[in-house]
Amino acid sequence: MFPPGAAIVADVVETFGRYELLRKLAIGGMGAVYLARQKGPVGFQKLLVVKRLLPHLSEDDEFIDMFLDEGRIAAHLNHPNIAQIYDLGDVDGQYFIAMEYVHGEAVGPLGARAQQHGITIPLGLKCRIIADAAAGLDAAHNARSPSGRKLALIHRDVSPQNVLVGFNGGVKLIDFGVAKASGKLSQTIVGTIKGKHAYMSPEQARGEPLDSRSDVFGLGTVFYELLTQQRLFKRETELATLKAVVGTKIVPPSEVVPEIPKALDAIVFKALARKRDERFSTAGELQLALEEFLLTEKLHATTAHLAAFMRDMYAEELEEDRFATEPTVINFDLRQAARAQSPRPPARASGGSSPATSPVNAGQARPAAPARPPAAAPGAKPAPAKRPPPKGPGGQGDGGK
Numbered sequence: 372m373f374p375p376g377a378a379i380v381a382d383v384v385e386t387f388g389r390y391e392l393l394r395k396l397a398i399g400g401m402g403a404v405y406l407a408r409q410k411g412p413v414g415f416q417k418l419l420v421v422k423r424l425l426p427h428l429s430e431d432d433e434f435i436d437m438f439l440d441e442g443r444i445a446a447h448l449n450h451p452n453i454a455q456i457y458d459l460g461d462v463d464g465q466y467f468i469a470m471e472y473v474h475g476e477a478v479g480p481l482g483a484r485a486q487q488h489g490i491t492i493p494l495g496l497k498c499r500i501i502a503d504a505a506a507g508l509d510a511a512h513n514a515r516s517p518s519g520r521k522l523a524l525i526h527r528d529v530s531p532q533n534v535l536v537g538f539n540g541g542v543k544l545i546d547f548g549v550a551k552a553s554g555k556l557s558q559t560i561v562g563t564i565k566g567k568h569a570y571m572s573p574e575q576a577r578g579e580p581l582d583s584r585s586d587v588f589g590l591g592t593v594f595y596e597l598l599t600q601q602r603l604f605k606r607e608t609e610l611a612t613l614k615a616v617v618g619t620k621i622v623p624p625s626e627v628v629p630e631i632p633k634a635l636d637a638i639v640f641k642a643l644a645r646k647r648d649e650r651f652s653t654a655g656e657l658q659l660a661l662e663e664f665l666l667t668e669k670l671h672a673t674t675a676h677l678a679a680f681m682r683d684m685y686a687e688e689l690e691e692d693r694f695a696t697e698p699t700v701i702n703f704d705l706r707q708a709a710r711a712q713s714p715r716p717p718a719r720a721s722g723g724s725s726p727a728t729s730p731v732n733a734g735q736a737r738p739a740a741p742a743r744p745p746a747a748a749p750g751a752k753p754a755p756a757k758r759p760p761p762k763g764p765g766g767q768g769d770g771g772k
Contacts, residue, residue: 388462390421390469399546401428401438406472419457420473424466435466442468445547447514447522452507454535454543473543475681478597479531486600490684494598494631495670496677501594502661503542504534508590508654511544512583525581529589530570531596538685540678568612569605573645576613584647587654591642598639599627617645635664 385392392405407421428434442459445468449455458469476484478500485492508529514522526533526547533546568576572588575581595603604615621643623636638660644650651657665672682689 387421387423387465387467388460390419392421396420398425401425401434402468407469409469418472420470422468422470426465429464429466438466438468440547444522444524445470447516448511448547450507450510452503452542452544453510454545470545471543473535473537473541473545474539475535475537475541475543476685477532478534478536478593481536482531482597482600485684488684492597493671493676493680494635495665495668495672496680497594497597498635498661498665498670499672499674499677500534500536500542500597501590502658502665504529504544504590504593505587505654505658505661507542507544508583508586509658511547512586512654525583526586526589527575527581528567528570529586529593530567531593532567534593536677536681538678538681538689540674540676540681542677568609568616569602571613571616572647573617574647576616582647583653584650587642587651587657588644588647590654590657591639594642595621595624595639598624598631598635601627632668634667638664 387405387407390407390409392407394406396404396406398404402422402424405421405423407419409415409417409419411417424435424438428438439459442456445453445456446459454473455471456468457471458467460467482492484490508526511524511526514524516522524547526544528546529544533544535543535545537543570589570592572581572585575585575588592603603621604612604619606612606615621640623633624639625631625633625636638657641649641651641660642657651660
């Protein structure tokens with residue numbers, strides 16, 4: 372989602388509706404993905420990602436329906452391990468989806484970087500990434516519409532490019548562009564194959580009807596490759612890849628990497644069972660199996676551990692981009708905004724700040740003078756003057772912080 376070594380502030384910022392497109396991140400089969408900024412009043416700014424349908428597909432009803440399905444489906448998913456959808460629409464006929472910006476790296480490039488730099492990703496963290504991805508998948512599989520109808524969602528494209536690891540340690544599942552769900556605008560023709568061939572389940576490769584266990588197989592493939600740093604089913608041709616998915620013998624991970632405990636082989640093989648009835652019946656079961664393994668092996672694998680590893684691994688890039696990664700205004704001066712939007716109040720005769728421009732009352736209208744109290748009756752004691760309330764922790768004097 373974000374290549375750490377690249378600055379994100381573009382020389383020319385394209386305005387797209389209410390968003391500013393800062394930099395192109397990637398181009399996929401259906402859309403171009405941009406790092407974008409949403410701007411609002413009084414200095415509100417938010418980084419997000421805008422996925423825009425490719426122009427040559429904007430006249431194709433089938434691709435439009437598939438694109439809209441991605442946004443409509445993902446909008447029903449609210450889980451920490453699924454990237455959130457914020458907006459869906461079109462600008463001058465160009466359809467787009469606005470989604471959560473994940474400052475991090477996809478599992479595929481993450482593993483490749485570790486291999487190139489001779490860095491070993493700790494086993495516990497590999498398990499954490501897959502366990503959290505499984506949690507997101509399980510939430511998607513069990514998602515319901517606002518009316519309570521089960522969506523029967525199947526991702527169908529679980530791959531290393533669609534599992535993101537944030538520099539904050541969060542793991543996010545993305546890209547429901549080819550997902551299968553009830554109530555979709557587009558319909559899948561029986562026998563057609565959608566998704567990346569090297570991460571399909573055997574039943575998906577054969578064009579058979581699918582259920583959620585197909586995604587379990589896909590995540591099992593991602594796990595195997597993350598553990599061994601070797602491709603499992605990828606071959607030189609698509610046909611050879613599909614044949615490998617259906618029938619090639621799988622070498623146990625512990626034989627490829629001797630440091631991997633044999634207890635983990637059983638989890639991997641259950642996720643990769645060719646017969647779906649022998650697989651984990653849900654992604655949640657895969658998650659639980661990995662959590663139990665981590666506890667048994669006493670491996671350090673919390674979100675904090677993953678965040679520390681990611682920050683250390685990308686320390687140089689993060690340091691170089693420490694300003695470019697957040698092109699937002701954090702300290703917005705309300706006094707300047709007030710001056711720009713209203714006439715400057717007349718100067719006071721006495722010294723000191725005017726209430727309309729002082730830090731305490733910045734951005735507020737000047738208060739009216741208090742009414743003169745009625746004269747006291749002859750012989751009555753004057754009432755004690757009322758003291759203003761103290762400016763405590765929640766008051767305006769310190770901004771409530």
